[in-house]
Amino acid sequence: MGGKVTCTLGEVKQRADFIIYWGGNPAECHPRHFTKYTIMQKSRFLPRGRKDRTMVLVDIRETKSAKAADIFLQIRPGKDFELITILRALIKGQPVADEQIAETGLSRAVVDDLIARMKRAKFGCMFFGMGLSMTRGKHMNSAALLCLAAEMNAFTKFVAMPMRGHGNVTGADVIMRWQTGFPFGISFNRGYPRYNPGEFSTVDVLVRGDCDAAFIIGADPGATMPQPAIDHLARIPTIVLDPHVTHTSRIARVHITTAPQGIAAPGTAYRMDELPMPLKPALKSPYPSDEEVVRRINEAIARKPFWLPDGRQPQMVATLG
Template identity: 55%
Template sequence: MFVCRGFCIAPALLKGEPIPMSIAELPVDKTDELKIVKDATCTFCGCVCDDMELTVEGNKITKAKNACVLGKSWFFNHHIEDSPEATIAGQPVPFEEAVEKAADILLAATYPITYGLSDTTSEAQRVAIAITDWIGGTIDTTTSVCHGPSGMAFQGVGEVTCSLGEIKNRADFVLFWGCNPAEGHPRHFTRYSLMPKGQFLPNGRKDRTAVLIDVRKTKTARAMDYYLQLKPRSDFELAWALRGIAAGVEVDPDIEQITGIPLDMLEDLVSKMKEAKFGVIMFGMGLTMTRGKHINTEAVLALARDMNKYTRFAAKPLRGHGNVTGADNIVAWSTGYPFGVNLNRGYPRFNPGEFTTSDTLARGEADAALIIASDPMSNFSNPAREHLSKIPTVVLDPKLSETAKIATVAFTSATYGINTPGTVYRMDDVPIPLRPAFESPYRSDQTILTAIETRIREKQLAAL
């Protein structure tokens, strides 16, 4: 697959059609009229629960029926920032002036980078990719610092996959590996994986066997039937031991010294996996952010694949941000790769470690940055943050983040899902529509990015 300089990404722009306006540009409703928003979507985590019932009074959400503790915090703590719509070097400026400056920065760069995208709509993600394509930059998502190894593993061994709906209705064996959904995804148990009654699981939790493999006993362990405490940095060895047992290979009893789990427990686990009618492995960053990284994930994906010789088995990552799965999907179907994609040569090149943002910044290679809905100044390495603070940056964020504070050009944007409509992808790659609760005086990410893209194209065409 190749990128065609925005041809497939921004057809409306090339046809000369009007740029769609955002709901954020409509007048803000300042009345205290009570409004109920049904089937609203929570974009806090990758579960993207779309059964919220929000009670809205003016510009504040006062009730969030069906929301978990994290979702309630997301909805109740949301408020409209009293910030300038746009700033240059920290000083308020008209929106058009900021767009002009942003376009100049990105066009003047030799090695521009685009980063973030996990907390915005898929429509905005498309435009961000188009901008990166037009300027010959590098596009990267927050996946590169969390489930990036999983993306590499998918390309290496493939993925036996399923939807969360299939897990709810069919999975009678659920194995959680290196994750803690009880705290990170509170409704995962009750809505998808453990508690709900399904079409083929009429008794809900009683029809399921649940297992946790992790290096420490988290709150998730309390909800499990079996907990296997793994020695740190031995995920790869454990996965291959399970594959060997499943295949009938004699495994050395010394595996207990390596993994901390006795061989007879591993044999019992494989036996239960084979007896399942439909099994699933849900894995988290405990697998991807330890020794082995992508080969850990490859081993677990291969284990799920192997189990299909005996029964139906799938493997899915537990994703964090509300639309990080969407970012991977949109970048992948636009370029052929999920993250860390360089477009400088007119076609996409994928090489984690070379084109991922934390690395390009730490090596001092990037000379301009477009940061969308993320805050690398709060979590990147010191060398990466130091270099980011020295180069011109364009930042889009609803809040005054640490990255927005050092931005050359900063745009205050509307919050996706709460203030703006659009599309996000659930952790199982299912697209979910957003139903906003109330409007914002600020523009959406999509509107801001479309304005920047339009100005970039005007300047490029004028230079021909």
């Protein structure tokens, strides 16, 4: 229970003859996904390209992506977790009543057909979007789909992958992991990394008013977070590094304009499948890069006295035997 069974996008391009998009609208949100990676490409294993692949879209409404799908499954809002759990039971041959299946908005015939196709596939891939991961159930919805993909490997090859949002979210996640052991939701207040989503994750810290300063880079929480979080950002000293004026920069005490990454500043971005891509700037910018600003802030901090009195070290929360 737990973990993730996944692959790089090139594997999908080469091999995936069965693709499910769940709670995502790639036609509008990831417009190159179909053509570059998933359904349009021909490969040695799938020489007829689109004809050799089956695409299923699962969503609560008919989006533009439905046109590209072979099968569109419209489910009732808030029934994702239930449907995935039904699939987990059915693939193992456990009985589920027809009326229970119908609650999700799909008939037994449709669900049976979906399972038959999943098991028949040579290489199945599930992509899931914010329609799954940010609706009621949140991380458990994602966990459910990851679990289903892992369990499908008892029958055939199956993988799953989240459709990450804009910006270099994956890169931040990857680097936090190698430096601290955790992807996000980390506190350093005891002098070493500690992890507890819900306690240390940004949105929760802001909503509860647990921080007395904020340093924001490559994000615009002022546009996406709940109002109490935004109110707290306005109350405390907030520093924003951003090439643009944003909702957050408007409420910030300090806004440092930086060169846009990938356009005027070099670096590395991690693709949603965690492959690092070098960014080669096309333009010059009069503004410093985020990296340079952070480096200079760091140097200035290094000249200040250590945050604890001389001779004192932070103490670990005692480990339990």
